Every structure is written in C-alpha cells, then in structure tokens.
Amino acid sequence: MSLRRGEQDPGLERERIAVVAGAASADAAVAMEANEPPRTSAPPDLTAAAFFDVDNTVMMGASIFHFARGLAARKFFTNSDLLKFAMQQVLFRVGGKETAESIRTSREQALSFVAGHTVAELISLGEEIFDDLMADKIWPGTRALAQMHLEAGQRVWLVTATPVELASIIARRLGLTGALGTVAESTDGVFTGKLVGEMLHGPAKAHAVRSLAAREGLDLRRCTAYSDSSNDVPMLSVVGTAVAVNPDGGLREVARKRGWEIRDFRTGRKAAKIGVPSVLGAGALAGAVAAGLAYKKRAF
Template identity: 50%
Template sequence: MPDAAPHRTSETPVLAFFDVDNTLMRGASVFYVGREAWRRGLISFRDIAVFAWHQFRFLAVGENRSHLAEAKERALGLVSGHTEEGLIALAHDIYDRDIAPNLWPETVALTKEHLAKGHEVWLVTATPQLVADVISSRLGLTGSIGTKVEALDGVFTGALDGHVLHGDEKAVVARQFADARGASLAECWAYSDSSNDIPLLTMVGNRVVVNPDAKLLAHAREQGWEVLPLKRSSIREAQRRLKREK
C-alpha cells in the first residue's frame, strides 16, 4: 500500500492502475449492466438468468475466461442500437443502485491515498469504457481505460472497437498508456484480484493483490507481493453508514 511519502510535485507522473471487478467493487460490473437492462425491458429473463449465473460463478471461484467472454458478448449485444447519451444515463443509475453499495471501502480509500500523494489513479478494466468512465468520475479518480465499443453517429453498433481489456491485452494497453504519459513503470502501482492480471502486476514496480483468487495468491506468496484480504463485513458497515447519512 502507498507509504507515507510527501505530496508529489515531480513532472514525471506516478500512475496507479486499479482493476474494477472484485478489486474496487464486489462482483462483476457487467452483471449490473445486464440487470439494469432487464429492469428496463431491454433483455429477456433468460438473458438475466445467464448474467446471474456468471455473477455467482465469479463470486464463488473468480474469473473464468470462457464465462467472461460469453458475458462480454452478451453485454455488447445489450448496447447495440442504443445511444451514448441513453447508456450514460443508464450507467449512472447502475452506479447509484448497484455499484456504489458494493464498493470495497478499503480499496476506495487506497485510491484516495494515491490522489493525495499527487499520483494519477486510473481504472484499467474489461468493463465497457462508458461504465468505467462513470465509476471513475463519480469517485473523483483521474480517469479510466476500459473496453471500447464501436459507435456510429452516437449510436452503438454492438461491435468492439479494439480488444476486450483482459489478461495480456490489459498489460499491453497499460504499458502503452504509461509510456505515452512519460511515466516510469518502476514507480507505478497496480491492484487486482485476478491471476489473469499477473502480466499487469508484474510490469509495475509496486503491486498489491486484493482478495486474490487461489492462483494469484500462490503467485503473490512466491513473489513476496503484498496481499490485501477484504471482508464483506466492511461493505455492510459502509452500507449502514450510508443509510445513516441519508
């Protein structure tokens, strides 16, 4: 986790990359996209049942490449034919209803620590860019790097613009982004729960594994990486505080 270094004033940026699903929040954000689409009558009950199954599997055993690919394909199908403006509004509703109550307070606090030190905090995620942008904006982070979906004249086609940011692809994009920003990877940070993000975690000088899956936990212990375990009770307490403040 960030040390007690003073506020950074150097022109060379330090970037902190945060995964979203099960790192910044509990569960898979794409599931909530599907559930909100079902609430609005955009997809069938069968579709939401499939999304629910992927969510259960993700929480129980972590990411699975084939399940993730199917979920992403279904999510892309949801946006086809819808306007950017309409889906931004939907993303804000998803944030308020489903994402905010499931944020890990400890991980959110780490983003704030990085910002206080003058670091840039970027979400880097397979989550659609539009949703990632809303999460980043609502949390006051620097920005997001997500999976891009093709849009023509402000209407989504349902096709990818590039690749799903997952595994090696996420690391490649993050490296290119850091190079473009003039950042030294040795000074950068990365946070993730998934063994699929080992390439991202390996390429930076500072990494923290958050609620790691079994494979990542074994790798982290072997490499001497910092491990941050989280408990659902922290989310429940945050939810209670939110209700008291309302």
C-alpha cells in the first residue's frame, strides 16, 4: 500500500519506537548497576555476557502477575480485577499470539497503573512482593545456568517487558548483574503515565541488548541468550549462542531449524543433573501481561 505525502510508514515508526525503548532500557540498566555495591566474583570476562528472559524462563509464570497478586493482597485493587487479568492470560495462552491491539491495550493500562505513583513506592512494594510470592517461583535449572555464567566471570542480565524497577529487584535478589526492562517516564521521582519508547517486547528486546552491548563493550558473538517464547527470536538472533528454555511450540520449531540448544525444566529434572551447559564451552532469560495491573489506581 502506497503512502500519501507526509505519511509515515507504520513499520518504520514501530521500529523507531522500539529502538528508543531499547536505548532507554540500556541506559536505565547501566545507571542502576552503577548504584549497586561492588561484587566479589570470578575474574571478569569483559566481552561476554548472558541475557535471560524472565517469564517462564527464569520464573514460573508471569512476574507481573505475581506482582499483581501482591498488590491485590495489599488492597491496591480488588480480587475481581485480578480475576479479570487472569482470564486475559488464559485467553492469550489459548489464542497463542499477541496482537498489535493487545499490546497497545496493555501499554495504555500499564501506564494508567503507574501514573501518579512514585518510583520509591514501586520499588518498596516490589521488594516485599518478590520475597512473599516470587522467590519460590524461580526455576532451579535456569538459576543454575545463570550461576555458571557468573562463575565464568561473565555478567548476567535479565531482559523483560516487566518495568525495569521490578526487573532489577529480581536480578538483585538472584545475585545477577542487572536488568533490561520497560522504562516508564518519571519526573522528580513520580511516574508521568508515559513510556520511554514502548514496552520492552519483541524487537525492542533485541535493540536493548545491542544498546547495552555497545555501552559495555560486549562482543555479541560471545554472548548467550535464553528465552521460552517465539516473541524473543529477535533477541535470540543477535547473540552468538541462543538457548530455548521451556520453549513454546513456535520457539521449539525455530530452535530445531536453527540448531539452537533446547533446555526444558518442566519435566521435573533437578538442577544438579544439568551439568555444564555447552554454551559455556563454546562461548568461553511481560510485557503485554502488565494489562491486569491497570484496572484501578489507588493509593499505596
């Protein structure tokens, strides 16, 4: 379809916004890492890193849904609202694909959720809720993979559509380097109700990884990425080694075609039985799920 004079190509505009989101996420990740106390670890491998998707890769279920449960328990919104969110997730799982409309709706609702609240409030609640509801949802096998990268002297980053403040809490609790997440605009420590770019989803994750690599001097050919979702094929494709963890049908098919390693921890295998992954030998884990948090905006 031809464009009228002055009209923008929607595809190019989406790509531009994804680039902005990726760059903003990388900036936020570097800034947050700089505020963390120094770690004692193995001698650093400065040009290699690992990138992990969060939902169903590192954590069982959607991290933002667990956070929503915690907010409902603290009367931030009602259990009825939480049920609506859960039903949306069921419909998504049955439907099998996110659409532009569902992502747009999620974005608007997520913005409504944070608008007017402070960054400090979100972080304080996130820390409480992780300890109460998320700590026991971590896949032991994936955590073991992340630890192997750390012990090899590599940095390990989470990459997720979850707000970067919450993603950073998860990374910190797991002893990881940091997190790339969705960046919500704030002024004087208060969320404005706008995003910087868009949600960190799909191609935006790949742009975030590229942006972080440029800032940190990483050689992406020596980096590894882990995910469960076919939505993350762009991110998995920018690194030298891609690993499908607990993959959905689409990603499993792509992984088989491209010769990517597949790890499935849903069978009950213990982390102790995993062994050293081949990625270390060769190279030496919502987004749209934020929808349910937006039904009501109450004081913390």
